[in-house]
Amino acid sequence: MPFKKPVQKFNAAINAVELGVGEKKIVLGGQNVMPFYTFDNAIENPPRIGVEISDLGFEDQVPGIRDFYAGCKTVADMAKKAAELEDVDFVCIRLDSADPNGENAPVADCVETARAVSEAIDKPLVIIGCDNDEKDAQLFEKVADALQGKNALYLSAKEENYKSIAAAVGLAYGQKVGAESSVDLNLAKQLNVLISQIGVDAKNIVMNIGTAASGYGFEYVISTLDRVNSAALSQNDAMLQMPIITPVSSETWAVKESTATEEDMPQWGSAETRGISMEVTTAVAVLASGSSAVILRHPTSIKTVAKLIKELI
Amino acid sequence: MALKGLDIFKLTPKTNCKECGNPTCMAFAMKVAQGSIEVTKCPHLSEEVLAKLAESTAPPMKTLTLKSGDTEYKLGGETVLFRHEKTFVSKTLYAFTLSDTMDDAEVKAVMDESLKVDYERIGERMYAELIFVKYTGNADRFVELARKAAEAGRGVILSCSDPATASKAVAEIADAKPVLDGANASNYEEMSKIATENGLLLGVTGENLDELYDTVEKLEALGNKNLVLNVGCNSIKTAFEAAVQIRRAAILNKDRVFGYPSLVDVAAMAPGDEAMQTALASLFTVKYGSIIVLEKMTYAESLALHGLRQNIFTDPQKPMKVEPGIYPLNKADENAPCCITVDFALTYFVVSGELERSGVPVNLLISDAGGYSVLTAWAAGKLSASSIAKFITDYDIENKIKNRNLILPGKVAVLKGELQEKLPGWNVVVGPNEAVALVKFMREFANK
Ligand code: B12
């Protein structure tokens, strides 16, 4: 008997969401098959890779990242450098300085940073806040105003602050809203419903369903991705068809596997190699489970994940 | 194809004699269909019927046993495509490679580096379970390396499609029960003979999925059902397709010809590129690789991949909890300070590991937090100033421990004020965010 190939082609698809403007704009999502299952149907928009920079720089930076940005004087310089990497599809700026429990930089300063970064690059921009719900709400409103016409993505609107963020980013200034929930299908769906009810078109929403580093409760992340993806495709659930973006690097560069020094763990070898390994492993696993974009830091991780995506698509 | 309850009922004597422990033959049949009772529990079924039922109620994918030194591992036996549907059962095994092209220095370097990786993570031994010995034309060297691999006390995979050489190597290390990987459309008869005579698992490959399918059918016709399917390495794309299609055919289509575990040689897909091999190993750990072959196993690869594997293969139906209570570490007594955390097994293992590494005597207090991580428990209201205060009372901590320093996880620093009010007489201290920083923190704390 010849082999009968199983095929899973769905009548539903992940939304195709455009980011950025001009020649370098990209599309997230659009696929109607399981991640990388090109043998079921062609995947038009490959998963995308963003590079993460912070307006504070990163502490304890490994040589590979530090050297890469050597000579950069401003965050905008860093963004420009990052955007020049061939494998990078978008740049992601974290406005960490805004954190009221940290530097508490005024909103106006952060708006300036975001504007400078946006002017320095020709690739799409993703803005990450400082993880303080109130401050992020104030911040995104002003940044979205300043970046009108740039079609940037804002991470994130959460249950606690989606009202003001979705209204400003999604409605008033017509950009893309990132909906962040915590590793649970129902929570992800509920937030999409709430943001849609405000009037934001589903085509302007991207999800961050929550993440962790490989080894750290990561099975919940994988299963949530699997379940969301399967509800979107096999049950045609319109409130779960937003493409997913996963900030990987902020998790993977914080755990012991990446931060323990060589003096501390002599048998473990180079901390930089371990960090890359954690970043690559986590990124590939979320892409294989349905994320349409990942956010990374290390040039080697970016090159490696990009190469794998090219081989598979 | 799997039989339904009604089909099975038709094969029973329909006498309702109850000897199987069920009130009726129908009830028995329903349970067999669900897989909750063995067909052999009914003593009145003919050999013929038993054989028929065994075949149709067998799981979609075979469970095979593989030897690695003194340990035995299960391969295959999966019943779902996604872990949330039930659970994955047989964890991916990792191998590193010795090739007959390598000189002694190269062999030693790879062996030293890879064998050194051997540690425990959350109660599980983490190491490369297998050594993949690769034949490319130098038969003597291949046999020699096979012996070296077997002596290392790990499982061995002999990668060789030349029956004469394979047979020599097998004879040399038959006791180690290596996997013989190398059967294909042209040599399968001879290879199968070697494997069967020595009781070995046989690795099969094909130029494409159709050829592989055809060869597996022929091997099964010879009576060999101890097979591992090598997904090939013509390209990353075809290997991924093969891994997915084999698993999907077995589980979705109940196509038993592909109901076997798989082998993925990622070393051959990205020679010399460690980061790319890590990427591929991650991909195939998530998507259906039973055995993954790397060039070597470094700590960098292991920490990330074994952590991933441990997560993916935990059973979602079983919460990973530890018992609340006092855990004295580094010979702590009543005069040692306290660190408090949650009863999530992962958190407990990570934190206790770091505290042990600090060498500082400390009483680790595990509070009842529903088995959640620190922030999850905090967000769910299961780790709060009240829950900690209640734990201190319920477990009679104030009488059992004299030291009045209580160190909080940095991630719940917000609890400090309220907790300090609830626990007069205690000195509530905010610890670091990540457990890894506890080593330095505890040593400095002890010196104060
Ligand atoms: C997996 C996960 C879950 C799993 C549960 C897994 C479990 N058993 O805990 C599930 C999916 C069930 C879940 C549920 C929820 N979750 Co949750 N979850 C996660 C996730 C992805 C990983 C958690 C994990 O396993 N971490 C690994 C362990 C080892 O970390 P840890 O316990 O914190 O320990 C570390 C440190 O704290 C430190 N440490 C630990 N103890 C001690 C002690 C001392 C003394 C010191 C110094 C240090 C220290 O060492 C460890 C290693 O460094 C995180 C996001 C993330 N990336 O962290 C979100 C997260 C924790 N969850 C969150 C939320 C909101 C929830 C829910 C409330 C969502 C909801 N509304 O339903 C629920 C709560 C539960 C409920 N009501 O059912 C939020 C919390 C937000 C916040 N900042 O407070 C997070 C941060 C996600 C997010 N970004 O929004 N979650």
Ligand code: SF4
């Ligand atoms: S033992 Fe067999 S015959 Fe008797 S009730 Fe059970 S199934 Fe029927």
